[in-house]
Amino acid sequence: MIDPQLLRTSPDAVRASQESRGASVAAVDAALEADTARRATITEFERLRAEQNAFGKRVAAAAKEDKAALVQQAQSLAAEVKAAQQEANEAEQRFTEIMRTIANVVIPGVPAGGEENFEVLREVGERPQFGFAPKDHLALAEGLDAIDMTRGAKVSGARFYFLKGVGARLELALMSLGLDRALEAGFTPIIPPTLVKPEIMEGTGFLGEHADEIYYLPADDLYLVGTSEVPLAGLHADEILDLSAGPLRYAGWSTCYRREAGSYGKDTRGILRVHQFNKLEMFVYTTPAEAEAEHQRLLGWQEGMLQSLGLPYRVIDVAAGDLGSSAARKFDVEAWVPTQDTFRELTSTSNCTTFQARRLGVRTRAESGTSPVATLNGTLATTRWIVALLETHQQEDGSVLVPEALRPYLGGMDVLRPVR
RNA sequence: GGAGACGUCGCAUAGUCCGGUCGAGUGCACCACCCUGCUAAGGUGGAGAGGGGUUUGACCCCUCCGUGGGUUCAAAUCCCACCGUCUCCGCCA
Numbered sequence: 001m002i003d004p005q006l007l008r009t010s011p012d013a014v015r016a017s018q019e020s021r022g023a024s025v026a027a028v029d030a031a032l033e034a035d036t037a038r039r040a041t042i043t044e045f046e047r048l049r050a051e052q053n054a055f056g057k058r059v060a061a062a063a064k065e066d067k068a069a070l071v072q073q074a075q076s077l078a079a080e081v082k083a084a085q086q087e088a089n090e091a092e093q094r095f096t097e098i099m100r101t102i103a104n105v106v107i108p109g110v111p112a113g114g115e116e117n118f119e120v121l122r123e124v125g126e127r128p129q130f131g132f133a134p135k136d137h138l139a140l141a142e143g144l145d146a147i148d149m150t151r152g153a154k155v156s157g158a159r160f161y162f163l164k165g166v167g168a169r170l171e172l173a174l175m176s177l178g179l180d181r182a183l184e185a186g187f188t189p190i191i192p193p194t195l196v197k198p199e200i201m202e203g204t205g206f207l208g209e210h211a212d213e214i215y216y217l218p219a220d221d222l223y224l225v226g227t228s229e230v231p232l233a234g235l236h237a238d239e240i241l242d243l244s245a246g247p248l249r250y251a252g253w254s255t256c257y258r259r260e261a262g263s264y265g266k267d268t269r270g271i272l273r274v275h276q277f278n279k280l281e282m283f284v285y286t287t288p289a290e291a292e293a294e295h296q297r298l299l300g301w302q303e304g305m306l307q308s309l310g311l312p313y314r315v316i317d318v319a320a321g322d323l324g325s326s327a328a329r330k331f332d333v334e335a336w337v338p339t340q341d342t343f344r345e346l347t348s349t350s351n352c353t354t355f356q357a358r359r360l361g362v363r364t365r366a367e368s369g370t371s372p373v374a375t376l377n378g379t380l381a382t383t384r385w386i387v388a389l390l391e392t393h394q395q396e397d398g399s400v401l402v403p404e405a406l407r408p409y410l411g412g413m414d415v416l417r418p419v420r
Numbered sequence: 421g422g423a424g425a426c427g428u429c430g431c432a433u434a435g436u437c438c439g440g441u442c443g444a445g446u447g448c449a450c451c452a453c454c455c456u457g458c459u460a461a462g463g464u465g466g467a468g469a470g471g472g473g474u475u476u477g478a479c480c481c482c483u484c485c486g487u488g489g490g491u492u493c494a495a496a497u498c499c500c501a502c503c504g505u506c507u508c509c510g511c512c513a
Contacts, residue, residue: 042472046482053482056494060440067493074493092471240430240469363469370469 001358017105020112020320034095041091045084103325104355117319125312132396136339137387138270143398143418159275173409178280178381182251190252192231195222200234203360205326212261228252229377232283238361247286277383284376291374295351298378302347308405312336328353335388349378
């Protein structure tokens with residue numbers, strides 16, 4: 001939810017933001033109109049209610065014999081109040097509905113346009129040169145007996161898999177490395193619930209355009225999370241946070257579930273795009289003033305991970321039209337995937353400014369009263385990283401060199417050797 | 421799954437039986453000031469959240485007692501449903 005105050009005082013800023021996303025500009029005017037209507041009905045209801053309250057006191061204080069007459073008068077007033085209240089409620093609801101369709105106001109500098117209009121901020125590291133035909137991650141993993149797609153499909157269907165042997169260890173090692181880095185940076189580790197209530201899913205902004213992506217359990221009215229961002233954003237819902245000692249930083253490890261509806265036939269080979277994977281996610285609550293600086297820090301920690309793992313990458317500033325509705329800016333770090341001859345997203349970090357927090361009621365104390373905090377999130381490691389890791393560090397015989405940073409987490413192993 | 425108890429403005433509690441004086445009391449913690457010869461004690465006062473209005477005044481009004489409905493002129497209080505917590509029993513990893 002955007003700031004209603006901003007909508008009122010500078011609707012042009014909101015219009016410009018919607019424009020750069022390719023989203024509805026008309027929604028801004030509809031929201032303004034609904035706001036005016038809402039305030040008018042609220043004022044009317046409150047006027048009548050005040051009258052009723054005053055009347056109630058007279059009834060209570062009246063002598064017994066006068067009461068009956070007074071009560072009769074009060075009855076018609078009560079009916080009026082009820083009607084006015086309903087009108088006010090409806091107007092409020094209309095306003096909220098329209099407001100929900102307006103995406104977060106993008107930060108100046110974010111490139112306008114759609115998916116292909118991203119801006120490359122930098123490219124880091126040397127792309128590997130092979131003196132042989134590189135194998136793709138699945139071929140390598142099968143040689144290492146690290147991934148079993150066939151049996152994953154047998155047990156759970158397409159886009160499911162078993163991580164096995166060094167595959168399983170590799171994932172745990174990645175998560176552990178990421179967690180240790182997060183701990184060094186002062187994050188609090190968290191293992192959150194992965195089933196959440198509708199209002200939490202709604203509050204994080206995922207029930208809008210991502211609704212098709214989400215697994216839902218109707219018998220229990222619970223949603224499976226696609227990222228621990230969801231429970232981490234819900235963690236402090238409806239709370240007033242004390243940020244005087246600095247931001248609250250959480251590193252959440254969880255399994256993530258995605259339906260991948262609408263991506264049929266895309267990335268069908270291996271574990272690049274799957275229904276279930278693990279992810280270590282950074283999530284930060286901070287002040288709006290600190291948000292952009294924190295965003296850069298999150299990006300820095302992400303780049304540090306890729307650098308430690310010897311993965312060449314580029315950083316892109318995602319275009320406005322490709323941002324989620326909650327994000328005001330998003331940076332993706334994409335690793336080079338040799339057999340695809342392209343960069344693929346390994347991490348993503350979003351600055352949601354106060355958008356999520358306003359929906360979820362996460363506030364902090366301000367000079368006068370409270371004000372919503374800013375929330376940010378960013379990936380520190382996921383199952384997908386195995387793809388880039390295997391392909392980048394492969395050798396001609398199908399073995400894979402283990403980057404030094406990862407060795408302590410693999411019992412000192414410096415090379416993964418094929419078993420077949 | 422069965423039975424029972426409970427849910428009050430940070431925490432702990434009073435109030436609910438019997439609707440209006442609850443515009444929610446008290447203790448602790450908190451903030452400001454005062455007093456006092458020490459990191460103590462005492463005194464005075466203040467202090468919640470959301471929203472609307474506004475002559476923009478430190479002012480006025482509305483809403484909030486787990487959530488949502490209902491009854492009533494009037495609900496923390498009565499009725500219904502739901503959610504959550506705790507205890508006991510049963511079942512199970």
